[in-house]
Amino acid sequence: MMRLARAQRSIGLVLALAxxxxxxxxxxxxxxxxxxGDTPVVMxxxxxxxxxxxxxxxLHQWGVAFDDLDVESNxxxxxxxxxxxxRGVPILVIGDTVLHGYSPERSRALLVAANLLPDS
Numbered sequence: 001m002m003r004l005a006r007a008q009r010s011i012g013l014v015l016a017l018a019x020x021x022x023x024x025x026x027x028x029x030x031x032x033x034x035x036x037g038d039t040p041v042v043m044x045x046x047x048x049x050x051x052x053x054x055x056x057x058x059l060h061q062w063g064v065a066f067d068d069l070d071v072e073s074n075x076x077x078x079x080x081x082x083x084x085x086x087r088g089v090p091i092l093v094i095g096d097t098v099l100h101g102y103s104p105e106r107s108r109a110l111l112v113a114a115n116l117l118p119d120s
Contacts, residue, residue, distance in 0.1 A: 032093065035083055036076060036080045037067070037076075041111070042068075042092075044086065044091040044093070045068055049090065051101070052089055054104075055107065084098050086100070090102055094114055094116065095114045095116075
């Protein structure tokens, strides 16, 4: 029982640190798009991730249309996660840019730059 609790804390810490280390990363966008399709904004997430819930709420509040692929329960989501060398969630794909972690300011700026934010 103690091992399980310790493992869960470790996983939570890893996901939290990954969420805090928001950064853009170059990937093979063609291979990624073959996994996620042509929707301009795609979020790779899990159902239990707190940062994913926050980003999801931000995108809804901003009026952004997006696909949300759960990397744990969706084969396309998992394949995309592997394609971007995911080490945590959320991961936001905006056009050809991949943003790792929760960074509302950076997410919003990238959406504005890509003309994907309504009323921007």
